[in-house]
Amino acid sequence: MSIVKGVLSTDHVHMFLSTPPHLSLSNVMQRIKGRSSRKIQMEYPELGKRYWGRRF
Numbered sequence: 001m002s003i004v005k006g007v008l009s010t011d012h013v014h015m016f017l018s019t020p021p022h023l024s025l026s027n028v029m030q031r032i033k034g035r036s037s038r039k040i041q042m043e044y045p046e047l048g049k050r051y052w053g054r055r056f
Helices: 025-043 046-052
Strands: 002-008 013-018
Touching: 025 046
Parallel strands: none
Antiparallel strands: 002 013
16 A cells, blocks of 8 residues: 555645555555554553543
8 A cells, every 4th residue: 555645734634545456445444544543642642541531
């Protein structure tokens, strides 16, 4: 999977991705959301209790 083109805004991101045909869109989005969530939680641990009810 690779990002072909992207635009970053203050509150959202638009990406045009190139993915292998065997990957479904739902699996691609699951990976993207999971990885970005994990990175945010590691970088800002104080958000864990506020939004997820736990700390990392």
